[in-house]
Amino acid sequence: MRPAPDPSSSMRTVTAGVDVGGTKIEIAVVDGEGTVLDSHREPTDAEQGPGRVLGDLTGSLRRDYLPDYPGLGAVGVGIAGQVDRRNGILRSSPNLKWTDVPIQSKLEDRLELPVAVGNDVDVATWGEWRHGAGRDVDHVLGVFVGTGLGTGAISGGRLVEGCRSSALEFGHVTLVEGGRDCTCPSRGCIEAYVGGWAIGKRAREAVEQDPDAGRAFLERAGSVDRITARHVDELFEQDHPLARRLVKETGRYLGAGLASMVNVFAPCVIVLGGGVIDGMPELIDLARSELENRPFEVYVENTELRRAELGEKAPVIGAAVMARDELLEI
Amino acid sequence: MRPAPDPSSSMRTVTAGVDVGGTKIEIAVVDGEGTVLDSHREPTDAEQGPGRVLGDLTGSLRRDYLPDYPGLGAVGVGIAGQVDRRNGILRSSPNLKWTDVPIQSKLEDRLELPVAVGNDVDVATWGEWRHGAGRDVDHVLGVFVGTGLGTGAISGGRLVEGCRSSALEFGHVTLVEGGRDCTCPSRGCIEAYVGGWAIGKRAREAVEQDPDAGRAFLERAGSVDRITARHVDELFEQDHPLARRLVKETGRYLGAGLASMVNVFAPCVIVLGGGVIDGMPELIDLARSELENRPFEVYVENTELRRAELGEKAPVIGAAVMARDELLEI
Numbered sequence: 001m002r003p004a005p006d007p008s009s010s011m012r013t014v015t016a017g018v019d020v021g022g023t024k025i026e027i028a029v030v031d032g033e034g035t036v037l038d039s040h041r042e043p044t045d046a047e048q049g050p051g052r053v054l055g056d057l058t059g060s061l062r063r064d065y066l067p068d069y070p071g072l073g074a075v076g077v078g079i080a081g082q083v084d085r086r087n088g089i090l091r092s093s094p095n096l097k098w099t100d101v102p103i104q105s106k107l108e109d110r111l112e113l114p115v116a117v118g119n120d121v122d123v124a125t126w127g128e129w130r131h132g133a134g135r136d137v138d139h140v141l142g143v144f145v146g147t148g149l150g151t152g153a154i155s156g157g158r159l160v161e162g163c164r165s166s167a168l169e170f171g172h173v174t175l176v177e178g179g180r181d182c183t184c185p186s187r188g189c190i191e192a193y194v195g196g197w198a199i200g201k202r203a204r205e206a207v208e209q210d211p212d213a214g215r216a217f218l219e220r221a222g223s224v225d226r227i228t229a230r231h232v233d234e235l236f237e238q239d240h241p242l243a244r245r246l247v248k249e250t251g252r253y254l255g256a257g258l259a260s261m262v263n264v265f266a267p268c269v270i271v272l273g274g275g276v277i278d279g280m281p282e283l284i285d286l287a288r289s290e291l292e293n294r295p296f297e298v299y300v301e302n303t304e305l306r307r308a309e310l311g312e313k314a315p316v317i318g319a320a321v322m323a324r325d326e327l328l329e330i
Numbered sequence: 331m332r333p334a335p336d337p338s339s340s341m342r343t344v345t346a347g348v349d350v351g352g353t354k355i356e357i358a359v360v361d362g363e364g365t366v367l368d369s370h371r372e373p374t375d376a377e378q379g380p381g382r383v384l385g386d387l388t389g390s391l392r393r394d395y396l397p398d399y400p401g402l403g404a405v406g407v408g409i410a411g412q413v414d415r416r417n418g419i420l421r422s423s424p425n426l427k428w429t430d431v432p433i434q435s436k437l438e439d440r441l442e443l444p445v446a447v448g449n450d451v452d453v454a455t456w457g458e459w460r461h462g463a464g465r466d467v468d469h470v471l472g473v474f475v476g477t478g479l480g481t482g483a484i485s486g487g488r489l490v491e492g493c494r495s496s497a498l499e500f501g502h503v504t505l506v507e508g509g510r511d512c513t514c515p516s517r518g519c520i521e522a523y524v525g526g527w528a529i530g531k532r533a534r535e536a537v538e539q540d541p542d543a544g545r546a547f548l549e550r551a552g553s554v555d556r557i558t559a560r561h562v563d564e565l566f567e568q569d570h571p572l573a574r575r576l577v578k579e580t581g582r583y584l585g586a587g588l589a590s591m592v593n594v595f596a597p598c599v600i601v602l603g604g605g606v607i608d609g610m611p612e613l614i615d616l617a618r619s620e621l622e623n624r625p626f627e628v629y630v631e632n633t634e635l636r637r638a639e640l641g642e643k644a645p646v647i648g649a650a651v652m653a654r655d656e657l658l659e660i
Contacts, residue, residue, distance in 0.1 A: 092626070162629065163633065165632060170593070172590075172626070173590040177583070177586055184624075185624055263499040264497060264498060266492025294514075294515055296502070297422065302494055
């Protein structure tokens with residue numbers, strides 16, 4: 001006979017997850033099964049500086065959550081940028097324009113709770129690994145295509161990290177040497193073809209080159225410079241020829257990028273998520289054929305491409321679950 | 331006062347390393363400091379099949395080494411191909427043309443010693459990490475440029491591996507989408523620009539395009555189809571203009587590839603070795619400038635590019651040391 005479950009055990013595994021992005025902060029309370037019990041979003045005013053933003057954040061947690069969840073045992077933070085997870089320092093964030101912020105110690109002082117800090121895509125990958133599309137394996141590559149293209153890797157049940165920093169900026173691996181401008185110091189990066197910003201830019205260039213073919217884009221957006229990936233998505237739904245071409249090309253570039261990733265990590269599962277994938281899920285099938293023909297055969301046999309399961313909540317869930325896994329004795 | 335060293339302790343950490351390549355097998359006995367005590371090479375006749383080759387290998391070990399080193403505690407094997415290290419099975423080797431060979435169990439049965447098996451580049455990286463150019467850090471990327479371009483990664487003191495297989499074929503990450511033919515199923519791979527075979531091919535193409543500029547190549551090699559990377563190396567030493575151009579281009583491609591690797595692994599140290607690097611060590615400096623300008627700044631600050639220290643012996647030393655680290659209680 002198994003022992004009766006301890007009624008307090010699920011309370012003991014409740015943690016909070018925080019996702020600090022360039023435009024918004026999301027906070028969630030998550031239970032031991034990775035289920036969100038409570039959450040909200042507030043805008044980030046990154047220009048006010050980390051002191052103010054972290055102050056507001058601790059205020060929200062203390063006011064809105066800690067009283068209702070007295071057993072809440074730890075807080076996990078995912079943040080856009082390079083993070084040294086050993087000491088919880090954000091080393092650099094191009095989005096927030098912050099450098100060397102000791103997030104963990106600042107929050108621990110104010111909250112009197114243990115805090116873990118990681119890169120936002122790393123924690124999202126962690127969430128998909130523990131409670132999402134990669135929960136049955138220990139080698140998971142998370143690939144999230146939103147405005148940019150972010151990746152995280154779990155290898156042998158451990159997050160792959162760099163030297164005094166998070167790592168895994170596979171979006172900034174070269175796909176076309178000397179190719180399209182990127183937002184990073186390099187050129188021809190995978191993100192510069194597949195990221196949401198890049199899809200929008202490629203669409204604007206295509207419409208400029210052939211305004212007749214792009215008339216429907218112009219009608220929707222009002223002007224060339226207002227065309228975004230969302231218009232590609234919407235017109236693809238209506239089987240518009242230019243949108244179809246752009247999506248097909250995007251799928252091929254994405255597949256080529258994934259093939260490179262498979263040759264490096266040979267994961268059991270690639271979890272593919274993010275706003276661009278949610279808007280154009282057809283990209284998954286379009287990418288698959290490149291993925292089947294390019295990497296080493298053993299790797300192709302081992303690797304399954306799956307759609308992410310946690311949706312937009314992946315970073316907050318992942319941050320909370322990372323804090324649970326790393327900081328609580330269960 | 332520290333206890334006197336146990337005179338038998340260094341004997342207890344003696345292990346054998348074996349490097350099984352497409353054309354030769356190397357065997358070495360290695361002590362606890364990573365020093366080679368004894369070694370030899372013999373040709374591999376891979377076409378005879380794994381049974382025969384492994385039989386010859388165990389014969390050599392039992393005849394030539396085990397009697398002289400009675401304390402030898404374990405055997406490590408590095409082999410060119412995809413290896414599942416958990417059970418010591420070679421899953422596939424394009425070089426040897428073997429598939430699904432249970433190397434570990436076959437050798438353990440015949441040698442009555444514990445055996446560990448890994449990919450040859452992974453074990454070479456392991457060796458450089460424990461006793462070579464990466465011995466002071468726990469995040470090491472090994473990049474070995476010989477005929478091909480092989481990579482291995484230690485992240486947080488652990489080898490990065492794939493799903494039921496070794497991983498890290500960074501040589502087959504795309505550098506130029508739709509670019510030069512590769513030996514693998516893909517195109518435009520880093521190896522197709524920087525590997526020894528690719529340098530030779532690029533040289534042959536350059537000489538065919540402009541036989542006048544390539545006269546010195548033709549004189550040395552006898553005919554276009556006999557030009558190899560070695561001729562590029564030799565003529566570069568003599569400051570030959572075409573050789574200089576080829577080496578410069580190779581350095582730029584190598585640096586672009588390394589920049590991608592830094593954006594993925596953000597290692598503390600990249601250890602650069604292999605025959606092509608030994609022949610043209612100038613490639614290290616040529617690659618460095620790409621490496622300083624392309625990855626994220628935090629990563630550039632953290633990553634040091636160093637020349638490998640163990641030379642051709644890296645795989646046998648690494649295999650022996652992996653066996654020591656994984657199989658012996660010290």
